[in-house]
Amino acid sequence: xxxxxxxxxxxxxxxxxxxxxxxxxxxxxxxxxxxxxxxxxxxxxxxxxxxxxxxxxxxxxxxxxxxxxxxxxxxxxxxxxxxxxxxxxxxxxxxxxxxxxxxxxxxxxxxxxxxxxxxxxxxxxxxxxxxxxxxxxxxxxxxxxxxxxxxxxxxxxxxxxxxxxxxxxxxxxxxxxxxxxxxxxxxxxxxxxxxxxxxxxxxxxxxxxxxxxxxxxxxxxxxxxxxxxxxxxxxxxxxxxxxxxxxxxxxxxxxxxxxxxxxxxxxxxxxxxxxxxxxxxxxxxxxxxxxxxxxxxxxxxxxxxxxxxxxxxxxxxxxxxxxxxxxxxxxxxxxxxxxxxxxxxxxxxxxxxxxxxxxxxxxxxxxxxxxxxxxxxxxxxxxxxxxxxxxxxxxxxxxxxxxxxxxxx
Amino acid sequence: xxxxxxxxxxxxxxxxxxxxxxxxxxxxxxxxxxxxxxxxxxxxxxxxxxxxxxxxxxxxxxxxxxxxxxxxxxxxxxxxxxxxxxxxxxxxxxxxxxxxxxxxxxxxxxxxxxxxxxxxxxxxxxxxxxxxxxxxxxxxxxxxxxxxxxxxxxxxxxxxxxxxxxxxxxxxxxxxxxxxxxxxxxxxxxxxxxxxxxxxxxxxxxxxxxxxxxxxxxxxxxxxxxxxxxxxxxxxxxxxxx
Numbered sequence: 001x002x003x004x005x006x007x008x009x010x011x012x013x014x015x016x017x018x019x020x021x022x023x024x025x026x027x028x029x030x031x032x033x034x035x036x037x038x039x040x041x042x043x044x045x046x047x048x049x050x051x052x053x054x055x056x057x058x059x060x061x062x063x064x065x066x067x068x069x070x071x072x073x074x075x076x077x078x079x080x081x082x083x084x085x086x087x088x089x090x091x092x093x094x095x096x097x098x099x100x101x102x103x104x105x106x107x108x109x110x111x112x113x114x115x116x117x118x119x120x121x122x123x124x125x126x127x128x129x130x131x132x133x134x135x136x137x138x139x140x141x142x143x144x145x146x147x148x149x150x151x152x153x154x155x156x157x158x159x160x161x162x163x164x165x166x167x168x169x170x171x172x173x174x175x176x177x178x179x180x181x182x183x184x185x186x187x188x189x190x191x192x193x194x195x196x197x198x199x200x201x202x203x204x205x206x207x208x209x210x211x212x213x214x215x216x217x218x219x220x221x222x223x224x225x226x227x228x229x230x231x232x233x234x235x236x237x238x239x240x241x242x243x244x245x246x247x248x249x250x251x252x253x254x255x256x257x258x259x260x261x262x263x264x265x266x267x268x269x270x271x272x273x274x275x276x277x278x279x280x281x282x283x284x285x286x287x288x289x290x291x292x293x294x295x296x297x298x299x300x301x302x303x304x305x306x307x308x309x310x311x312x313x314x315x316x317x318x319x320x321x322x323x324x325x326x327x328x329x330x331x332x333x334x335x336x337x338x339x340x341x342x343x344x345x346x347x348x349x350x351x352x353x354x355x356x357x358x359x360x361x362x363x364x365x366x367x368x369x370x371x372x373x374x375x376x377x378x379x380x381x382x383x384x385x386x387x388x389x390x391x392x393x394x395x396x397x398x399x400x401x402x403x404x405x406x407x408x409x
Numbered sequence: 410x411x412x413x414x415x416x417x418x419x420x421x422x423x424x425x426x427x428x429x430x431x432x433x434x435x436x437x438x439x440x441x442x443x444x445x446x447x448x449x450x451x452x453x454x455x456x457x458x459x460x461x462x463x464x465x466x467x468x469x470x471x472x473x474x475x476x477x478x479x480x481x482x483x484x485x486x487x488x489x490x491x492x493x494x495x496x497x498x499x500x501x502x503x504x505x506x507x508x509x510x511x512x513x514x515x516x517x518x519x520x521x522x523x524x525x526x527x528x529x530x531x532x533x534x535x536x537x538x539x540x541x542x543x544x545x546x547x548x549x550x551x552x553x554x555x556x557x558x559x560x561x562x563x564x565x566x567x568x569x570x571x572x573x574x575x576x577x578x579x580x581x582x583x584x585x586x587x588x589x590x591x592x593x594x595x596x597x598x599x600x601x602x603x604x605x606x607x608x609x610x611x612x613x614x615x616x617x618x619x620x621x622x623x624x625x626x627x628x629x630x631x632x633x634x635x636x637x638x639x640x641x642x643x644x645x646x647x648x649x650x651x
Contacts, residue, residue: 007574010571017629033419035418035419047419151416266416269416269417
């Protein structure tokens with residue numbers, strides 16, 4: 001897609017004004033949506049949608065022989081596949097250049113032992129190790145591929161379950177490995193320091209992050225930085241233009257700042273904050289029941305999927321609390337149910353949003369509100385940053401909106 | 410100060426659909442049986458197999474007396490004479506745009522300049538239209554293979570200046586009397602029948618006389634108009650993905 005001069009001018013002036021064409025500021029990201037564990041036959045998977053950019057990542061693990069020069073290390077390999085549906089440019093072999101560029105950048109970013117420890121993938125020195133294949137599929141291109149891919153890769157690796165090795169039989173040079181047959185007998189990979197890639201784009205005199213397709217067209221050059229914690233693990237310059245020394249330093253500083261914010265955001269999303277405490281009728285301290293946020297250390301970053309409440313009440317006297325448990329689990333016994341026996345009534349509640357298990361447990365208030373309008377004051381528009389030009393549903397806007405529907409339909 | 414970045418989980422997705430309790434018509438998928446009665450006639454988007462009428466496209470069923478047809482939900486834009494389209498110039502050789510042709514002879518030049526078909530004239534055109542330029546035009550005629558011939562004869566049409574282009578499904582744009590709107594909120598919008606929507610600051614009546622061939626690229630759109638354009642862009646996108 002080629003832009004005409006007038007459109008480029010519009011984008012350029014917008015960046016100068018710190019109000020980009022979709023209402024974002026220079027350091028804002030478009031809305032992102034993450035889904036993990038969606039490919040059932042993969043060891044770990046994630047799908048990230050960044051406005052119009054859509055990336056699917058699946059992780060496969062195999063047993064392999066380590067490189068002779070690195071007997072203690074496992075292997076990590078990235079492969080990028082560009083679907084021709086993503087953009088017409090990818091048709092035939094068109095996407096190969098982009099694919100190689102992304103996979104090479106990722107390999108470089110993950111190569112340092114401070115970033116991702118390959119030694120943890122070793123099974124038996126010099127003989128057996130795990131080889132991790134990270135397959136990346138670009139489903140749609142809406143600009144800013146590097147950032148989206150790196151986030152999705154990190155999420156997929158976080159989601160990856162490495163089977164536990166139960167037994168190693170060595171018979172001369174023959175090594176046989178037996179993995180645990182239990183489905184949940186796995187360990188997770190340590191990806192806390194895995195790098196985040198941030199594309200810093202120079203448009204006019206300013207640097208922006210998360211460029212969309214139009215902005216990428218207007219940019220004279222961009223820098224991709226891979227940041228792990230507060231260190232760069234790799235830097236790549238793309239585009240045709242060259243950058244001045246001071247601009248480059250500005251870009252790098254912006255990149256590291258944004259990468260840390262992005263990493264924190266990803267971590268927030270991947271882990272689920274739940275109240276974790278319990279109390280019984282015998283205990284005089286009822287903070288866990290009445291005010292779970294008041295419990296010291298009562299909030300935990302779980303890497304489970306659900307926050308739960310299990311509340312046991314007596315039937316006689318009616319409604320008297322026997323015990324309450326707030327916790328997090330991967331698979332709740334009952335997602336939302338009330339089970340009764342002769343003497344007790346047990347309320348099971350589960351939910352999937354942060355700190356959502358703070359209720360009394362009796363009412364269904366903790367349930368998933370998937371269908372309803374979550375935050376009722378805001379319509380989330382695709383392509384809008386959080387609150388950038390959030391369209392507040394006031395009566396007048398709705399009226400305008402409906403008037404507009406009539407135009408469109 | 411920059412805002413906190415937020416990544417939403419797919420499980421927390423908000424249903425933005427305005428029509429919450431509205432009933433949707435049944436959607437047929439290709440190959441799905443519509444009816445096995447043989448008194449019906451085969452219309453567009455259907456085929457017959459073993460005396461059973463089946464859908465050949467994904468869409469909703471429409472029935473006129475005995476004629477059953479399936480109207481596809483999404484389809485490629487099929488032009489009609491009189492349609493307003495917005496498009497990008499991909500080639501300035503034969504004045505081709507996407508699959509449509511804007512003929513040399515059907516362009517009005519600024520100031521009502523008279524034109525002759527000549528080689529110089531063709532060279533002149535490059536000054537006005539280049540690859541990548543956006544234009545609005547009207548469909549003049551439809552060729553038998555479905556490609557379109559466009560014209561920008563009226564002063565309403567022509568090259569587009571600063572603004573935002575939004576792409577939606579062509580089926581969402583209803584053919585109406587006027588596709589050019591000056592919205593009271595302070596922006597103009599062109600709803601192209603081919604699914605391309607152009608949103609720009611309010612077009613000044615005085616400048617309109619040149620058909621957009623003279624552009625002032627120095628002009629900076631004020632912040633307020635930018636915000637309006639941004640909002641309308643978002644609305645268009647959210648309505649189209651609803």
